[in-house]
Amino acid sequence: MTAVSLEQKSAAARTEQPMWTRPEFEAQIRAVGPERYHDLHPFHHMLHGGKLNKGQVQAWALNRYCYQAAVPRKDAALVSRTHDRDLRREWLHRIHDHDGLPPEEPGGIERWLILTDGLGLDREYVISRRGALAATIFAVESYVTFVREQPLTVAVASSLTELFAPKIHKERISGMLENYDFIDDKVMAYFKRRLTQAPRDSEFALNYVLDHAKSRDEQEACVDAVRFKCNVLWVQLDALYNAYVAGNIPPGAFRPEA
């Protein structure tokens, strides 16, 4: 799993394989989505298909807030690591996308809080992350740590789940608007905005990774980084499913009102 296991590959296992061509490398990256992107997860289908009650949607939004809140920190970690001014300049707008850029851009975290407001959750409680599942915190903070510690190109590659995001966001907007009377157009602003942001970002990051991976091992580490990131997303839905569908809510976590 992930770059961690790659690091542990024995010398013998590192067969002298030729580098993938640019199209082969891109195909390897794109193949990860259909294999393990979180649109395959049962909780995703329940969320979009109107199968959850309001308390379960609250739990999802509350936990997913932790992911949103981690993203600008992981982006800042990436910016902090590179001497490449062009990369810094390009990457920096991601932080504005999440944290906002006055006077006009409120940012994705603010849009997420409009969603949690709309679901009737207290803002201070959401922001405190007190009710989040420990599994959520571990997953999203592992993402921040990954970007801080892995080789730069591999860290960039971990953002490439954005290649798979527009489809899920479109499904989410139509599915949630259609199926839940407590969801309206206004609270879905986050996802609408991501429809234009994610493709622009992922195109840049994809080209960066295709250009900068300089060995087969590094190419494989980049593909593993996309798997790692899929795991970060999958674990969050597994934890939501176990806690709020199967009903095994861990000590200290958010409990929806009966």
Place this chain on the structure above:
Amino acid sequence: MTAVSLEQKSAAARTEQPMWTRPEFEAQIRAVGPERYHDLHPFHHMLHGGKLNKGQVQAWALNRYCYQAAVPRKDAALVSRTHDRDLRREWLHRIHDHDGLPPEEPGGIERWLILTDGLGLDREYVISRRGALAATIFAVESYVTFVREQPLTVAVASSLTELFAPKIHKERISGMLENYDFIDDKVMAYFKRRLTQAPRDSEFALNYVLDHAKSRDEQEACVDAVRFKCNVLWVQLDALYNAYVAGNIPPGAFRPEA
């Protein structure tokens, strides 16, 4: 949850409370166990009560290996952070306890591998962590990161789940020997050894924390660190339960033979 939320406490929420006395502080730490130590988790009861099949016990041992493998790295992180030679000297034996000290001490990780050998798992596969649940990796690596990043006294406090361990180890030894014909005395060596190691270690760490926390906020952060560590353990059992009892095995994770 954990020191993370403490860091986010608003200034207003930090009421000027008096420091706990030494006995009060110790009682606060010890109260975390009955509230959320993983001996309360259904998977724990199933494991000790003989309710799991061999594949489920394999999954437990394979995932728990990742925790064992993280422990000496988190201990080295702690040793690397302190200028206190006495603390380093005391703490260093924990690394030997896990990694071994030739010629006589094989170490806890080797004892754990004797357990996974006994369960019929391939050593190379176990050590590679390829089949581990992503949730396991995120949890145990979050523990390493916590010890690397939190204030030193708080990092020491996160080890204090050892106060609650001897009871669980005793239950484990008798329960597993009694209930599983694929478990014998030899493979339970890890837990027998921990019966003497854990109390010695936890006594030192407890006194260190009681002596070094210098404000009520720091005392509370230490109690939160014990909660954090309980979460690290709890999340592992939640993930095992969801994958191997409820049957929701994530992509890429270990699949027991039918």
